[in-house]
Amino acid sequence: xxxxxxxxxxxxxxxxxxxxxxxxxxxxxxxxxxxxxxxxxxxxxxxxxxxxxxxxxxxxxxxxxxxxxxxxxxxxxxxxxxxxxxxxxxxxxxxxxxxxxxxxxxxxxxxxxxxxxxxxxxxxxxxxxxxxxxxxxxxxxxxxxxxxxxxxxxxxxxxxxxxxxxxxxxxxxxxxxxxxxxxxxxxxxxxxxxxxxxxxxxxxxxxxxxxxxxxxxxxxxxxxxxx
Amino acid sequence: xxxxxxxxxxxxxxxxxxxxxxxxxxxxxxxxxxxxxxxxxxxxxxxxxxxxxxxxxxxxxxxxxxxxxxxxxxxxxxxxxxxxxxxxxxxxxxxxxxxxxxxxxxxxxxxxxxxxxxxxxxxxxxxxxxxxxxxxxxxxxxxxxxxxxxxxxxxxxxxxxxxxxxxxxxxxxxxxxxxxxxxxxxxxxxxxxxxxxxxxxxxxxxxxxxxxxxxxxxxxxxxxxxx
DNA sequence: ATATGAGCGACTGTCGACAATCGGCCGTCG
DNA sequence: CGACGGCCGATTGTCGACAGTCGCTCATAT
Numbered sequence: 408x409x410x411x412x413x414x415x416x417x418x419x420x421x422x423x424x425x426x427x428x429x430x431x432x433x434x435x436x437x438x439x440x441x442x443x444x445x446x447x448x449x450x451x452x453x454x455x456x457x458x459x460x461x462x463x464x465x466x467x468x469x470x471x472x473x474x475x476x477x478x479x480x481x482x483x484x485x486x487x488x489x490x491x492x493x494x495x496x497x498x499x500x501x502x503x504x505x506x507x508x509x510x511x512x513x514x515x516x517x518x519x520x521x522x523x524x525x526x527x528x529x530x531x532x533x534x535x536x537x538x539x540x541x542x543x544x545x546x547x548x549x550x551x552x553x554x555x556x557x558x559x560x561x562x563x564x565x566x567x568x569x570x571x572x573x574x575x576x577x578x579x580x581x582x583x584x585x586x587x588x589x590x591x592x593x594x595x596x597x598x599x600x601x602x603x604x605x606x607x608x609x610x611x612x613x614x615x616x617x618x619x620x621x622x623x624x625x626x627x628x629x630x631x632x633x634x
Numbered sequence: 635x636x637x638x639x640x641x642x643x644x645x646x647x648x649x650x651x652x653x654x655x656x657x658x659x660x661x662x663x664x665x666x667x668x669x670x671x672x673x674x675x676x677x678x679x680x681x682x683x684x685x686x687x688x689x690x691x692x693x694x695x696x697x698x699x700x701x702x703x704x705x706x707x708x709x710x711x712x713x714x715x716x717x718x719x720x721x722x723x724x725x726x727x728x729x730x731x732x733x734x735x736x737x738x739x740x741x742x743x744x745x746x747x748x749x750x751x752x753x754x755x756x757x758x759x760x761x762x763x764x765x766x767x768x769x770x771x772x773x774x775x776x777x778x779x780x781x782x783x784x785x786x787x788x789x790x791x792x793x794x795x796x797x798x799x800x801x802x803x804x805x806x807x808x809x810x811x812x813x814x815x816x817x818x819x820x821x822x823x824x825x826x827x828x829x830x831x832x833x834x835x836x837x838x839x840x841x842x843x844x845x846x847x848x849x850x851x852x853x854x855x856x857x858x859x860x861x
Numbered sequence: 862a863t864a865t866g867a868g869c870g871a872c873t874g875t876c877g878a879c880a881a882t883c884g885g886c887c888g889t890c891g
Numbered sequence: 892c893g894a895c896g897g898c899c900g901a902t903t904g905t906c907g908a909c910a911g912t913c914g915c916t917c918a919t920a921t
Contacts, residue, residue: 458685461689462689465689466696469693469790471787477647484787486787490787493728493731494787497728498728501721501728502721505716560711560717561721563698564698564721568791571787
């Protein structure tokens with residue numbers, strides 16, 4: 408209801424714009440681990456002053472994409488497999504279990520339709536071999552549900568860890584999942600959401616993230632189960 | 635001139651100072667949820683320009699202690715019980731399991747001695763009823779081990795979620811743990827660390843955090859005791 | 862040749878000023 | 892009397908300039 412369909416056109420602040428551009432440059436691999444970031448150069452390149460650049464760099468630092476050293480500039484950081492599998496993925500599971508649970512009673516029919524459209528688009532992207540687009544749709548699917556959970560801290564933490572996961576799989580990990588599977592797994596998750604049984608949803612979320620992001624389990628023999 | 639004075643320690647940037655002072659003011663409860671933060675006022679009170687203030691506010695925003703609205707300022711946020719028990723504590727467990735595991739082979743005898751001194755001080759603080767000091771020592775114990783793990787991302791994420799946990803227990807939750815128990819539990823954890831058996835350490839870390847921060851269990855039967 | 866330390870670039874850290882935006886106030890008009 | 896719309900104060904967003912710090916270079920001494 409109240410479906411005025413009015414989308415905010417917030418005309419992002421320069422700071423957010425800069426952060427987005429740099430985040431994309433880093434997660435795409437155009438800026439590689441070890442590359443140096445010089446505020447004045449970035450300011451010139453992006454046509455702003457240093458103030459928004461600095462604030463964007465601080466944010467990327469909080470997201471773990473770069474490191475800054477006083478008076479000596481910033482550099483792009485890498486992401487290790489250990490960190491992704493033992494830290495970032497388990498944290499994502501924690502966050503999404505919580506968020507999906509909170510979102511359960513709040514998802515409207517419109518929301519479910521939007522999610523269905525995302526899944527449909529995933530199938531197309533998978534068929535066309537558009538890995539980038541598939542990953543984007545994947546992110547938007549999860550972000551939509553988390554947004555609907557109305558847990559702002561949760562959404563913020565998710566946005567904080569997500570770029571590193573993305574950077575890892577985009578830069579370092581070989582294509583590891585069948586694109587068709589990604590789409591199908593989201594369809595299953597969506598079906599479970601529609602059904603609406605809480606425990607089933609939470610377990611499905613956990614399985615979904617785990618299979619999707621760490622199909623081989625944690626390192627080595629005697630893999631440890633994340634509870 | 636309320637208590638927000640800026641002390642001179644030239645080794646830290648003003649931005650870090652401001653962040654530290656505000657973080658302390660918020661977690662201590664001197665600044666309460668809903669309180670407004672005005673950049674110019676803070677700048678005047680702390681004797682700096684707005685630039686460091688702004689960067690500090692961005693950091694506190696990332697830490698979830700405040701929220702900022704474009705052109706309309708910032709306000710202090712509260713922390714819900716759900717969030718602490720279902721999100722922050724599980725994330726802390728994930729982070730510390732990882733960090734303690736990585737630190738296992740790296741802790742020197744000096745480190746273990748330092749940890750023992752912290753535990754000894756905890757006993758004194760507990761006996762004297764100095765809850766603040768006890769909490770400080772608690773934090774320093776965990777932070778030392780995480781630092782030794784040499785997992786910078788991990789330490790950074792820990793520092794990001796820790797203030798909210800602290801704020802919650804300092805502001806909203808009643809004293810729930812026997813101070814003597816806190817000290818004793820750290821002694822046990824340290825003993826396990828000294829022994830050095832990996833699986834035992836990881837389980838002990840999980841138990842330690844869980845018991846210490848969510849003794850009633852996350853989704854227990856009748857767990858709602860706080861109004 | 863090696864050690865030392867002053868000087869030099871290249872940056873970041875900080876500052877004060879200006880521009881843009883938001884929400885409320887108030888007069889005007891229906 | 893209530894809706895509308897333009898001012899106004901408060902506050903943030905952005906900018907350009909200056910000061911401080913670090914690592915490196917290079918002359919100098921041993």
